[in-house]
Amino acid sequence: MQKSIPYMQFRGGSSKGLFFNASDLPADETERNKMVLAAMEGAGHGDPRQIDGLGGGTSLTSKVAVVSISKSPGVDLDYLFLQVVVGKGTISTTQTCGNILAGVLPFAVEAGIIKAQHPVTTAKINIANTGGICEVSLQTPNGEVQYSGNAKVDGVPGTAAPIICNYLETVGATCGTLLPTGNAKDIINGVAITCIDNGMPVVLMKASDLNLTGNETKEVLEANKPLKQTIEAIRLQAGLMMKLGDVSQQTIPKICLVSLPQNGGVMNTRMFIPHVVHDAIGVLAAVSVATACLIPKSVTEGIAHFEKGTHFFPIEHPSGEFTVNLDFDFSDGNLNINRSGVIRTARLLSKGDVFIPS
Incomplete structure (x- = not known):
């Protein structure tokens, strides 16, 4: 009396989630979301524990990737990110996730969607939520995904x-646009802010x-309720200024x-995503934050410390640091970002069928 759906579960970066082949899910968005929520929450619709499904009960472990061969010229895969909003029984597609993206190519190889090469498989991935493109390179000696190695990602054991x-x-x-308000700095409720979008809208x-x-x-x-109220009031106004509309039910922009840096990085950060504090920092959030360091008169001025001409920006966070490699130049005083590079890791955790209530 239950329906089964093939799936794999990956840790991608400092997140983990379920990965589905798009062909195994309904094409209709409403029906697809119902099925994904059933996989993550079971019969416990909106249960923050997600005890009846495969969800992990936190925003970092309640993520889903839907992967397919891309029909776009010059692109290999389409990746749609679904964020299950914990405790709400809803799905958000207004953002993407760079951590989960790290698992897309391994999933595509493991699922037989694309064929691995030796010794490295490279694919261009269309991030369907935003339309951005990411070129991903994966170690595949003898045509098999290699998971073991020496790369360390802070926040991941x-x-x-x-x-x-x-x-x-x-x-x-x-x-x-990079600066959605048109300004390097704005003031909301007496607090100076910088609104930026280099892959993730961040305030x-x-x-x-x-x-x-x-x-x-x-x-x-998280225990500081007056602080959270202050931040949310600013976030709601910033959302309107960033042309995102009413963001009260959205997970963007992040805060x-x-x-000042404490351990040799560019600067120290604490991310609200948007109502809980990240144990580390999201991939594309780190890219946006690093980019802000290059913008004159942003709120990072006087805080960010880096050598002129560098392309490496280590962003400190609660569990370590995240280094972003920015390929950029200035033309007529305007900042141009040509490429934003990061190193992630991923691991296949499980695969099989997830059963959902009929």
Whole structure:
């Protein structure tokens, strides 16, 4: 009396989620979402524990990738990201996820969607949520995915084989422009902010402007209800200014509190995603935050520390650091981002059939 759907579960970066071949899900968006929610939550619609499904009960473990061969010329795969909003029983497609993207090519190889090459398989992936393109390189000696290796991703235990992700078309992917408000700095409720979109819409503000050091733990920040109310009030107004409309039910824009670096990075961060604090920092959020360091008069001015001409931007976060490699130049005083590179890892955790209530 139950329906079964083939799936795989991957850890991608510091997230994990279910991966489906698009051909195994309904083409109709409403029916597809119902099926995905049933897989993640079972009969417990909106249950924050997700005890009756395969969801992990947190935003970082309630993610889904839908993968297919791309029909776009010069592109190999289409990747649609679905964020299950924990406790709400809904799905958001307004954002993408760079961590889960790290598992897309391994999944496509394991599922037989594309054939692996020796010793490296490279594919261009269309990020269907935003239209951006990411070129991903995966180690596949003898045509098999290699998961073991020496690459370390902070926030993830152990080491694994590196997966190289070069984002080619991320500037303004969601909002249309790098600086959606047209300004390097805006003021909302007396707090200076920088709104930016280089793959992920993010609102940056100085931790000190909110009477914080920037080194507070996730638990301390999440327990500070007045702070969360202040941040959400700013986020709602910023959403309108960034042409995202009413974001009260959306997971974007993210909020990033920035402060002076503590461990040799460019600067220190605390990410609200948007209502809980990230244990680390999201891939594309890190790309947007790193890009903000290059913008004169942004809120990072006086905080970000890096050598002129560098292309490597280590962003500190609660569990370590995340290095972004930006290929950029300035033309007539305007910042041009040609490519944004990151290193991620992924691991296949399980595969088989997930059973959903009929």
